[in-house]
Amino acid sequence: MSSEFSLIEYYFKRRAGRTEHVPLGIGDDCALLNVPAGHQLAVSIDTLAAGVHFPHHTSAFDVGHKSLAVGLSDLAAMGAEPAWATLSLSLPELDPHWLEAFSEGFFQLAERHQLTLVGGDTVKAPLSITVQVHGFIPVGAALRRDGAQVGDLICVSGRVGDGALGLKMALGELAAVKNPLQKLNRPEAQVVLGLALRGKAHSCIDVSDGLAADLGHILTASKVGALLQLDKLPLSAELCQQPAEIQEKMALFGGDDYELCFTLSAKALHELQAQFDLPKISVIGQIEPKQGLRLQRPQSIEALPIMGFDHFDRA
């Protein structure tokens, strides 16, 4: 066996996970998979490239964690139960220490979500990681972007802006403190909340490109508008210490938060808040019939452009 095959075997096959729904995992031309009766398969593919999606000096453990977390966040946003992942690793060199730490970061997160690695590829190329995640959803229960209704409350989980604040710290633009860096490097997908939102939320998306951009996707798909309350945005203590301009920029236009933004009725929110195992949920605005995204400031209302993080606009 060549070292490419040995590599996959050694680091990735040993901890592939539970084999329920996996008649054949890593090691053949394809993996063979069973989707439970009455369920649909949700899939999402994401590539993280060094220097684009994470700074080059990010630890291998964090790269392993994050490369799976971003996909889990997409599953959460659909209300899907995580099932399988595939992993294609482009590496400039075979470094056993890096691989050991990367696989530890990947598998610790996978195991917490009972997710099975079912296939992969390894390539000698600049550092880049592609992960496809697969999850199960009962037919008709998926949370989509196109179901927001006029009058819906707009909610977001956790806090927004810390991912982008953490990036500034990782790049040395701001003094580093623990929590925003943790948010940047080891984001936690809101899988439990996504499952709780089934049958309650009218629309849902994960905040990966920035709150304004991601809410914008809901508005465009649902053909509605929104009024967002600036003073309701949930900010961390660390972000609150920054100048107001930075706070607003990070919270509205920063990426990498991996929280869920969703819309639902006041009644559904009330039911949701009766559950004890969910993260903090903040009501940050309301869906309106007039299209576009508007920001309520203390003294004025400002129209916001609907746009997001764009890899091709970056230097």
Added chain:
Amino acid sequence: MSSEFSLIEYYFKRRAGRTEHVPLGIGDDCALLNVPAGHQLAVSIDTLAAGVHFPHHTSAFDVGHKSLAVGLSDLAAMGAEPAWATLSLSLPELDPHWLEAFSEGFFQLAERHQLTLVGGDTVKAPLSITVQVHGFIPVGAALRRDGAQVGDLICVSGRVGDGALGLKMALGELAAVKNPLQKLNRPEAQVVLGLALRGKAHSCIDVSDGLAADLGHILTASKVGALLQLDKLPLSAELCQQPAEIQEKMALFGGDDYELCFTLSAKALHELQAQFDLPKISVIGQIEPKQGLRLQRPQSIEALPIMGFDHFDRA
């Protein structure tokens, strides 16, 4: 919408394919997919990096074609019917001409196999393409590597060695002629043959790493050995014009053939040969109880190492 989203929309959403089994395609956090009752899902993920899997000067059309063909070949090797693909594109720059030609190469092949593009990602990074293919197989009908039986005939479709010969031509090491270059740049996955092998072949693999290596995977997984007849290897007229040493090296250890290597009984082969729509099939050896791979030369038998193409052994 940012240009990243517009890009996906413009080039890839317009020709996404048939929507049967795709309740929700490109444009949400996840695609939603239905696997037909009584079927398993076969999946395979592959990354092609410029300068590793194809020369840097390869045309965009050919890169688009090949990035899907290698995955289709994995589906063929399992006996799966192509259904969906996801595509993650790492591009150093946004070049509309390149994207137009790439998507043309990708979709012309996808449409021939009625395969639907259901999701994707785009990243600014060195040129690299990751495709995950998904196919359907009736439960229990998959062609695996681990079922070869003592006495099975070993067969291969088409011709072997032309992919590696084409690479030498593409790299300028040999004078270029059309057919081997075509084989390198626009390989055709043996999907129809894979479907015909259901219920007939005991084991199957696609020839991507080189015949000796890929047959080696069958032998290892099935815990059997094989005697291969050197004079039975199906070579093209172009390869036959090369020195004997090159012929043997390309046919046994070259990669990129994307033919199927499979084992079956003489009776099953006879049934197969009665079908009129299949490619040329050559019997090249037999499965034996003694483990290892042996090569029958005119005057001697030589033990072959079981190893293959290794991206991490390349300079």
